[in-house]
Amino acid sequence: xxxxxxxKSGLARDSQIKIDNAxxxxxxxxxxxxxxxxxxxxxxxxDTEDKVTMRDCFYRILKDGLVLCKLINVLLxxxxxxxxxxxxxxxxxxxxxxxxxxxxxxxxFLNKVDEYGVPNSASFQxxxxxxxxxxxxxxTCIRALGIxxxxxxxxxxxxxxxxKSEENRRTFTEEQLQxxxxxxxxxxxTNKGASxxxxxxxxxxxxxx
Numbered sequence: 001x002x003x004x005x006x007x008k009s010g011l012a013r014d015s016q017i018k019i020d021n022a023x024x025x026x027x028x029x030x031x032x033x034x035x036x037x038x039x040x041x042x043x044x045x046x047d048t049e050d051k052v053t054m055r056d057c058f059y060r061i062l063k064d065g066l067v068l069c070k071l072i073n074v075l076l077x078x079x080x081x082x083x084x085x086x087x088x089x090x091x092x093x094x095x096x097x098x099x100x101x102x103x104x105x106x107x108x109f110l111n112k113v114d115e116y117g118v119p120n121s122a123s124f125q126x127x128x129x130x131x132x133x134x135x136x137x138x139x140t141c142i143r144a145l146g147i148x149x150x151x152x153x154x155x156x157x158x159x160x161x162x163x164k165s166e167e168n169r170r171t172f173t174e175e176q177l178q179x180x181x182x183x184x185x186x187x188x189x190t191n192k193g194a195s196x197x198x199x200x201x202x203x204x205x206x207x208x209x
Contacts, residue, residue, distance in 0.1 A: 065105025
């Protein structure tokens with residue numbers, strides 16, 4: 001579908017160039033290699049440092065949503081897995097149906113990612129992938145999914161992502177809280193050391209009879 005759109009111009013073109021330039025080749029390759037291991041499926045990943053070539057590779061592998069659905073499916077518990085017998089996953093010779101089903105599959109992946117616990121800020125819109133308008137955000141989502149998966153006790157895949165940050169809740173006693181209220185923060189200002197010693201303003205007033 002992206003091939004049928006008119007080329008962007010003006011500010012839209014400048015914005016798209018900035019997004020494309022932010023595409024990280026190593027991050028994209030890492031995402032594809034992790035997916036390949038997780039779904040136990042080999043697909044050709046370009047061994048290149050060229051952003052255009054890697055973007056094309058990344059888009060070609062993930063564009064129809066099937067690989068992404070396979071990925072999230074191996075991470076989900078049995079009672080929440082995807083039903084691949086649905087019409088969205090059935091082959092069709094109708095071009096209009098092909099596009100619709102590919103979009104549906106991307107949507108299914110995004111819904112399952114949300115259920116899995118990936119924050120909305122790390123997710124992406126269907127057009128970001130299908131129309132290849134923001135593949136950077138697609139990488140961000142896959143990375144966030146990997147980090148979330150690694151934090152689960154039932155995860156048995158490779159640990160290729162940074163460890164998820166853990167909550168470090170602090171608890172204070174009532175005595176500590178009251179003691180803190182007695183301290184005046186320097187953000188409120190201080191008059192410590194203030195003095196007018198030696199200060200004078202103008203000459204002293206003289207009274208002449």
